[in-house]
Amino acid sequence: ATMPMIHLATNAAVPADFETRVINVATSKYVMKVRLTDIMAAALNKPRETILVQVTANARMMHAATPGPCAHVWLKSMGHLDGHSNNIYAQKITTLINEMTGVPKNKTVIEFYDLHGDYIGFNGATVAVGMRGGQ
Numbered sequence: 001a002t003m004p005m006i007h008l009a010t011n012a013a014v015p016a017d018f019e020t021r022v023i024n025v026a027t028s029k030y031v032m033k034v035r036l037t038d039i040m041a042a043a044l045n046k047p048r049e050t051i052l053v054q055v056t057a058n059a060r061m062m063h064a065a066t067p068g069p070c071a072h073v074w075l076k077s078m079g080h081l082d083g084h085s086n087n088i089y090a091q092k093i094t095t096l097i098n099e100m101t102g103v104p105k106n107k108t109v110i111e112f113y114d115l116h117g118d119y120i121g122f123n124g125a126t127v128a129v130g131m132r133g134g135q
Contacts (some may be wrong), residue, residue: 003122004044004077006036006093009056012069012101039092044080063107070107071097078127081114 041048063070073093075081094108117128 003050003052003120003127004040004046004075004080005052005054006040006076007054007056007074008036008071008097009059009061009073010069010071010097010101010103011059011061012057012071012103036093036096039096040075043085043089043092044077046077046080063109068107069101069103071101071103071109073097073108073110074113075110076113076115078115078117078120081112086112 037048037051037053040046040051040053059072061070061072075089075093089112090110093110094105097103097108098105117131118126120127123130
């Protein structure tokens, strides 16, 4: 498993009962996590079970020296990242964030990182060691 990771940080408001609603009700924030996982799995051609999604809401942040909604996204993957593909991912991610949080497209910044298995740890070993089948 090559574990793509996506982290969304936004200063968009989240309801006080967000954690409870995630468990009991399909809120817009919960749906966003599922949709983001599905988009990443399809785009990166990786099983959705390997996708790590982290959402940091109500982050203290500002973009372009102006207050208001903004988002910062880090997309990390072993492979499947290149100039052409990253542009497609940027369009999909930016549109999804805009639809689900109201963050304007021109206030969303995305960073792409092509990772090497020697720099990712999972299940007690680096991914590179795990892919070779031993410690």
